[in-house]
Amino acid sequence: MKTRFVWLAALGHLFTDLNQGAVPALLPFFISEYQLSYASAAGLVAALSIASTVIQPVFGFYADRLSKPWLIPAGVAVAGCGVAFCTLLPDYWFAVSMIVLSGIGIAAFHPEGARLVHNHAGDRKATGMSVFAVGGQMGIALGPIMAAAVVSAWGLRGTAFLAIPFVLMAAFLAVQLAGAGGGHAAAKAVPGARTGEEQRDRWGPFAIVTGVVILRSIIFYGLNTFIPLYWIHIYQQSATTAGTALSIMFGAGVVGTLWGGRLADTYGHRRVVLAGYVALIPLLVLLVQLRDVVVATALLIPIGIVLLSTYSPLVVMGQHFLPNRVGLASGITLGVAISIGGIVAPLLGHVADGYGLPSALTVLSFLTVPAVLLTLMLPRPLKQGGKA
Numbered sequence: 001m002k003t004r005f006v007w008l009a010a011l012g013h014l015f016t017d018l019n020q021g022a023v024p025a026l027l028p029f030f031i032s033e034y035q036l037s038y039a040s041a042a043g044l045v046a047a048l049s050i051a052s053t054v055i056q057p058v059f060g061f062y063a064d065r066l067s068k069p070w071l072i073p074a075g076v077a078v079a080g081c082g083v084a085f086c087t088l089l090p091d092y093w094f095a096v097s098m099i100v101l102s103g104i105g106i107a108a109f110h111p112e113g114a115r116l117v118h119n120h121a122g123d124r125k126a127t128g129m130s131v132f133a134v135g136g137q138m139g140i141a142l143g144p145i146m147a148a149a150v151v152s153a154w155g156l157r158g159t160a161f162l163a164i165p166f167v168l169m170a171a172f173l174a175v176q177l178a179g180a181g182g183g184h185a186a187a188k189a190v191p192g193a194r195t196g197e198e199q200r201d202r203w204g205p206f207a208i209v210t211g212v213v214i215l216r217s218i219i220f221y222g223l224n225t226f227i228p229l230y231w232i233h234i235y236q237q238s239a240t241t242a243g244t245a246l247s248i249m250f251g252a253g254v255v256g257t258l259w260g261g262r263l264a265d266t267y268g269h270r271r272v273v274l275a276g277y278v279a280l281i282p283l284l285v286l287l288v289q290l291r292d293v294v295v296a297t298a299l300l301i302p303i304g305i306v307l308l309s310t311y312s313p314l315v316v317m318g319q320h321f322l323p324n325r326v327g328l329a330s331g332i333t334l335g336v337a338i339s340i341g342g343i344v345a346p347l348l349g350h351v352a353d354g355y356g357l358p359s360a361l362t363v364l365s366f367l368t369v370p371a372v373l374l375t376l377m378l379p380r381p382l383k384q385g386g387k388a
Contacts, residue, residue: 021143080166
């Protein structure tokens with residue numbers, strides 16, 4: 001594995017996803033500065049989400065055909081400048097247009113970044129993808145801190161200063177990735193990567209992988225949405241304690257992402273994903289049954305580890321089944337499929353409104369069953385060396 005390129009991609013991922021964490025943190029400032037309604041403020045997040053996920057397959061398709069590594073630094077620069085400049089004019093639609101521009105930069109970065117990792121990770125693709133994924137997770141976590149610090153120091157329009165580090169990072173990546181090539185040569189250098197069965201795109205298994213990613217995304221967004229509410233309304237805890245519980249799960253998820261990648265490269269992608277969802281069933285069922293907040297908080301650690309351990313193996317499997325369209329596969333598994341989880345979250349909210357928060361979490365536990373069944377339908381072996 002050419003770790004230099006993998007770590008560069010992860011660093012770019014961190015900077016790119018800082019923007020995904022920053023925009024929600026800016027909403028209170030937009031509301032007070034521009035007198036926005038909650039719906040209008042939420043529209044800014046929706047604009048970022050739609051622009052950054054829905055068009056990712058388009059960039060993935062483009063990257064597969066023309067192979068443009070410059071999309072990585074360009075994506076970082078455009079994503080950062082879009083958020084940095086969204087406050088320059090006191091106009092809501094200007095802010096929307098700049099945030100959409102940021103989303104386009106995010107969409108441009110992810111497929112090419114994932115392709116870079118795929119082509120330079122050798123036979124440790126899941127490990128490489130887990131490092132790439134953690135870069136993005138750290139960016140989302142640090143984004144609110146970055147946004148709050150800048151606005152506190154220079155006011156809302158001070159976000160323009162954020163363009164400086166993003167442009168500098170883009171320039172650094174452009175120089176460092178000059179030797180990365182188009183990626184095709186690196187892929188050919190991997191033993192067995194361009195022979196026999198590897199050359200055939202298998203859309204059926206890829207559709208199954210996409211289905212599993214969608215289910216994981218629904219579970220993740222559901223937990224992200226309802227755990228703080230569950231801690232406040234069921235356990236009668238403070239908002240600070242509820243936020244801490246969510247942070248504990250996210251922190252465990254980072255460990256799970258790295259752990260899952262290593263295990264997948266050692267024991268096989270399908271086995272790790274299957275084990276993860278099988279383990280998740282009793283964990284989520286138990287979470288609904290618990291009445292002790294301390295035990296429930298502790299349970300979030302294995303839940304976070306197990307749920308996110310499936311992240312990199314699923315992305316790598318998607319790339320494996322579309323070896324001639326790695327960018328497109330990455331765009332779908334990292335973009336469209338994940339965005340569906342956010343779309344479904346309001347439907348779970350209706351369940352919580354009508355039947356209570358425990359019912360919403362119970363629905364999430366039931367979704368692990370079709371995830372297990374779909375994983376069992378995947379063919380094997382799914383990695384080089386014959387490991388399933």
